[in-house]
Amino acid sequence: MTKTAIQPGARGTDSDNDTQDQPDTTKRRQILAGARSAFRAHGYDGASMEMVARTAGVSKGTLYVYFENKAALFRALILEERLDQAETFLQCDDMSGDIRDQLVNVAQRFLAKMMRPERLSTLRMVIGATEQFPEFGKLLYEAGPMKGIGRLAKVLDRRVASGDLTCPDTELAASHFIDLCGSSLLKRAMFVPGTEFTQAEIDRVVSSAVSVFLAAYGKKA
Amino acid sequence: MTKTAIQPGARGTDSDNDTQDQPDTTKRRQILAGARSAFRAHGYDGASMEMVARTAGVSKGTLYVYFENKAALFRALILEERLDQAETFLQCDDMSGDIRDQLVNVAQRFLAKMMRPERLSTLRMVIGATEQFPEFGKLLYEAGPMKGIGRLAKVLDRRVASGDLTCPDTELAASHFIDLCGSSLLKRAMFVPGTEFTQAEIDRVVSSAVSVFLAAYGKKA
Amino acid sequence: MTKTAIQPGARGTDSDNDTQDQPDTTKRRQILAGARSAFRAHGYDGASMEMVARTAGVSKGTLYVYFENKAALFRALILEERLDQAETFLQCDDMSGDIRDQLVNVAQRFLAKMMRPERLSTLRMVIGATEQFPEFGKLLYEAGPMKGIGRLAKVLDRRVASGDLTCPDTELAASHFIDLCGSSLLKRAMFVPGTEFTQAEIDRVVSSAVSVFLAAYGKKA
Amino acid sequence: MTKTAIQPGARGTDSDNDTQDQPDTTKRRQILAGARSAFRAHGYDGASMEMVARTAGVSKGTLYVYFENKAALFRALILEERLDQAETFLQCDDMSGDIRDQLVNVAQRFLAKMMRPERLSTLRMVIGATEQFPEFGKLLYEAGPMKGIGRLAKVLDRRVASGDLTCPDTELAASHFIDLCGSSLLKRAMFVPGTEFTQAEIDRVVSSAVSVFLAAYGKKA
DNA sequence: GATGAATGAGGGTTCATTCAT
DNA sequence: AATGAATGAACCCTCATTCAT
Structure with a gap:
């Protein structure tokens, strides 16, 4: 309830990232890349968050810094795929x-x-x-x-x-x-x-x- | 040698089904029906054996009397769908x-x-x-x-x-x-x-x- | 509670088995032989009743005709070993x-x-x-x-x-x-x-x- | 490659224990103590992981953070006993x-x-x-x-x-x-x-x- | 008497998630 | 921000046991 998983590093349009020194979209991308690979290979239910984390090269906890839960991560991935x-x-x-x-x-x-x-x-x-x-x-x-x-x-x-x-x-x-x-x-x-x-x-x-x-x-x- | 999940009541010949070569028991059918419903609705990984059992109206243990494991049950289901x-x-x-x-x-x-x-x-x-x-x-x-x-x-x-x-x-x-x-x-x-x-x-x-x-x-x- | 696992075939001293045509101690011995082999190889907890039955060459249900439960079977085995x-x-x-x-x-x-x-x-x-x-x-x-x-x-x-x-x-x-x-x-x-x-x-x-x-x-x- | 149950907090050197070569964490010791008690009392097969966890005062899941599986936990215990x-x-x-x-x-x-x-x-x-x-x-x-x-x-x-x-x-x-x-x-x-x-x-x-x-x-x- | 089908409790293990650091 | 330790629910599967036949 308390936790809201506010994305670290403002995002949105890239244009306003100019002034930020490290907009940390990097890590988010990294996670999504890992998720893409893991979900593609094993499907939504078949892939575990640990697999995603390992594939992404981040810790399991970090996933939850950027995404509220597994479904949200999947959704974000789908939105990327949609683009x-x-x-x-x-x-x-x-x-x-x-x-x-x-x-x-x-x-x-x-x-x-x-x-x-x-x-x-x-x-x-x-x-x-x-x-x-x-x-x-x-x-x-x-x-x-x-x-x-x-x-x-x-x-x-x-x-x-x-x-x-x-x-x-x-x-x-x-x-x-x-x-x-x-x-x-x-x-x-x-x-x-x-x-x-x-x-x-x-x-x-x-x-x-x-x-x-x-x-x-x-x-x- | 090890467990093989031999179908119970498997009969060699069932006098009145010439065209059918697999000796499906009632319960086996029942389980497959439950599995079909559960796997269709949630996918292989998304469906749990307990869901299958509940849907089929049998106990969890019974599933393993008829099928060696989840994958074997899925395979049997696929073979049916193939027919x-x-x-x-x-x-x-x-x-x-x-x-x-x-x-x-x-x-x-x-x-x-x-x-x-x-x-x-x-x-x-x-x-x-x-x-x-x-x-x-x-x-x-x-x-x-x-x-x-x-x-x-x-x-x-x-x-x-x-x-x-x-x-x-x-x-x-x-x-x-x-x-x-x-x-x-x-x-x-x-x-x-x-x-x-x-x-x-x-x-x-x-x-x-x-x-x-x-x-x-x-x-x- | 109701079930008392009365041993089929009167036993006790062998002497009074003379008149019986099939005293059925045979099956009991068979079970004990299976139990001996299974329990020796895997220990009491490590051996399953199914292993015992398979080793003995009888059905699982039969075990319970001759012995009230796993512990009773083990006890009977120990008594034999004691002899x-x-x-x-x-x-x-x-x-x-x-x-x-x-x-x-x-x-x-x-x-x-x-x-x-x-x-x-x-x-x-x-x-x-x-x-x-x-x-x-x-x-x-x-x-x-x-x-x-x-x-x-x-x-x-x-x-x-x-x-x-x-x-x-x-x-x-x-x-x-x-x-x-x-x-x-x-x-x-x-x-x-x-x-x-x-x-x-x-x-x-x-x-x-x-x-x-x-x-x-x-x-x- | 797969899961290896790396000890959490495993430190290469712990300044104040020269003679000890394994980096036991507190929790690891705690688990081993629980395992010792449980396995001693019920044997390897007789003791369940839940018993071990309860005896150790940790959750079942935690056991698997420190030990790959039951056998590995038992082995670690034996190695301690050996010392x-x-x-x-x-x-x-x-x-x-x-x-x-x-x-x-x-x-x-x-x-x-x-x-x-x-x-x-x-x-x-x-x-x-x-x-x-x-x-x-x-x-x-x-x-x-x-x-x-x-x-x-x-x-x-x-x-x-x-x-x-x-x-x-x-x-x-x-x-x-x-x-x-x-x-x-x-x-x-x-x-x-x-x-x-x-x-x-x-x-x-x-x-x-x-x-x-x-x-x-x-x-x- | 003997069977094997059936069960549900419990076994080992994994998982998504939380939290202190 | 990032981690990894910790959890308990749930998962797949096995088991001792029961019961109709």
């Missing part, structure tokens, strides 16, 4: 030039990000904890897939406007594109950790995905 | 008649199964435990998606042979179809438990999925 | 002829019995349980060492009477003899299980023990 | 003056140590656990009886050199002396806890033991 997702999920800002090339480009970047073991681990971690922390799954879904779909939809909108695509619902089309890209790869990668795909396999999948997408939504010759 | 997956994932035995109608039919049945909360919980449970029990993720992947893709691919093969489809790689096409069906629904359902979709939404997604699929692989007029 | 001790500890009935030869003879037989691994295990088992079951240690002490000393004392009495020995207290002298026999062997054997002694070592110890004994108590030339 | 044994078992440094007086002196001190209830309990505890922890029995045997015999043998060597004794094998003679001292007392004390002997009894036993010893090994008049 990462929001930034990296389906970047497709500059869509111009030949549409097929551009789609292939987007797909390749998307899969490269998506298939990284850490990203997959994070997804497993969140999905595994979703029943206990429903908010976190939603958070990540909205920052990741949902945001990505939105971004791609806007791009598709422009292509529709320019006549490159014919598409009644660009949001759904965007969703189709993303799922076609991951088709035959993502499910396996999620369920079978350690699965590796060759670039050739990925190229084939990307190429097919784009072909299907364009067959459905492309300008009819 | 269920194998049976129900993408049933599409009788593909004849108009292809669009048939695809819609398959898609509807697939989504109906897939979107059931218990199925989603199971998937989350397995994905959450995959880092600790990699074999189980693989097991379910192969019994579920992989087997489903194979089944659908065979059906598509026939449609290709009959000229209804043009398709260089029916396995990949099957994968495409499945992912198109789940597009915009499944990810959200996985990440946001409790999400409900109206039949209208589902119909729209199915219709779009089939359209995209046929645009890509259907007989060119 | 064995009483019979075999320091047999020296026929002491005649050359005294040195006779003492060597007794000593050899004593050590042969004493150094057998099972006898040592039994002693460890009882000593280990003595703090919890003080009566049992006393029981075995009286049936073993104490009885042996008494037996030997009587023999020494005769030798004193015949002038072969000079001995103010034959009980103490008997005790001395026994301890001299075991000297340098028995303590080690008790503390270091698996210790093996060669016959040569034993011969030397016996010879020395007898020499010391006779130097102290023998007829002064 | 005690090594120090106190048959002290006989200054053997000079009349040999009979000296032997009586040594014998009295030996028995006084040996017959103390705690010492007897410790021996029972170790003997009871020897089948499970063979190393510990050996450890104590070597630090106690074996070392004592060695010490006494050296003293006897000097007496042989000075012509006070005639003795072909001083090690064996030392063993004889020790066993004669305990004769009629030690076995009973081991098997019957709570046995008390009067000083008169002890005096008589000691006197006899020395007499027998000198009759065998003393200078022949």
Whole structure:
């Protein structure tokens, strides 16, 4: 009750850290890094605070200086992951030039990000904890897939406007594109950790995905 | 040599269940039901053996009469789920008649199964435990998606042979179809438990999925 | 309270078992044999009733048909061991002829019995349980060492009477003899299980023990 | 790599205890004291960690801060007992003056140590656990009886050199002396806890033991 | 009489958390 | 701010014992 776990070292926007000599976000980051590693590897319930502390290289007590409890630490980690997702999920800002090339480009970047073991681990971690922390799954879904779909939809909108695509619902089309890209790869990668795909396999999948997408939504010759 | 948790009352043959090879006792089923419920709700690490026992309506000690330890109980549960997956994932035995109608039919049945909360919980449970029990993720992947893709691919093969489809790689096409069906629904359902979709939404997604699929692989007029 | 664990199959003196077709002492013996093995190997607390049952080749429930509980089973075992001790500890009935030869003879037989691994295990088992079951240690002490000393004392009495020995207290002298026999062997054997002694070592110890004994108590030339 | 139960507050040097090489903390000692009491009273298997904790006046969890597990705690206790044994078992440094007086002196001190209830309990505890922890029995045997015999043998060597004794094998003679001292007392004390002997009894036993010893090994008049 | 299924108390151990330093 | 010692609740599992068959 008394304890409130006030974060040491003011944080918030980095801008006002200028005048502080050691804003000690360092330790907080360190802890989050340890937590990320531990939670990814063992899940929320499977990872112990001691593991987190050891991985982070701090004492167990220190964890509670920065985070009120295990759940709060997990939440902070999820919020970080959310930022990462929001930034990296389906970047497709500059869509111009030949549409097929551009789609292939987007797909390749998307899969490269998506298939990284850490990203997959994070997804497993969140999905595994979703029943206990429903908010976190939603958070990540909205920052990741949902945001990505939105971004791609806007791009598709422009292509529709320019006549490159014919598409009644660009949001759904965007969703189709993303799922076609991951088709035959993502499910396996999620369920079978350690699965590796060759670039050739990925190229084939990307190429097919784009072909299907364009067959459905492309300008009819 | 040591303790092996031999199933009590394990009978070699049970005259009236030809197709079933494992001699499940009533109590064993009861325990597995409790375990299913507990593990789905809290994950492998999050569920305690006492919760399982209470949910199953047996004493804690009884669990260990039927299963060597927690992991063995989980494994038994996964093996059951695998059977269920194998049976129900993408049933599409009788593909004849108009292809669009048939695809819609398959898609509807697939989504109906897939979107059931218990199925989603199971998937989350397995994905959450995959880092600790990699074999189980693989097991379910192969019994579920992989087997489903194979089944659908065979059906598509026939449609290709009959000229209804043009398709260089029916396995990949099957994968495409499945992912198109789940597009915009499944990810959200996985990440946001409790999400409900109206039949209208589902119909729209199915219709779009089939359209995209046929645009890509259907007989060119 | 209700349960009284009446031994099945009347027992008592074997004489009245003649008329019974299957006096079922068989199973009781079987259980005791299992218990002996299990308790020797792991001690009273270290051995579980399941181990006993498995070793005995009966079901756990059967143990409770013949013995009220674990302690009662242990007690029955101790009573058996007591009989064995009483019979075999320091047999020296026929002491005649050359005294040195006779003492060597007794000593050899004593050590042969004493150094057998099972006898040592039994002693460890009882000593280990003595703090919890003080009566049992006393029981075995009286049936073993104490009885042996008494037996030997009587023999020494005769030798004193015949002038072969000079001995103010034959009980103490008997005790001395026994301890001299075991000297340098028995303590080690008790503390270091698996210790093996060669016959040569034993011969030397016996010879020395007898020499010391006779130097102290023998007829002064 | 894994948990190692590093002693908290373990200090490399503690300025005011030169002779002590292990950095026992207060709490560690406290726990060991509790363990000693509990294990002595109930044996290794018979004593629970909760009993140990309660006896030591610490929480159960604290035990595991100082010792990796029950066996490690027991081992630490045995190592302590070993030190005690090594120090106190048959002290006989200054053997000079009349040999009979000296032997009586040594014998009295030996028995006084040996017959103390705690010492007897410790021996029972170790003997009871020897089948499970063979190393510990050996450890104590070597630090106690074996070392004592060695010490006494050296003293006897000097007496042989000075012509006070005639003795072909001083090690064996030392063993004889020790066993004669305990004769009629030690076995009973081991098997019957709570046995008390009067000083008169002890005096008589000691006197006899020395007499027998000198009759065998003393200078022949 | 003999069994094995079933139990709940208790065993050893880990854990999230607190607190004095 | 950072620690590590300390805790007690809870966890997984075992056990002596009971009871229906």
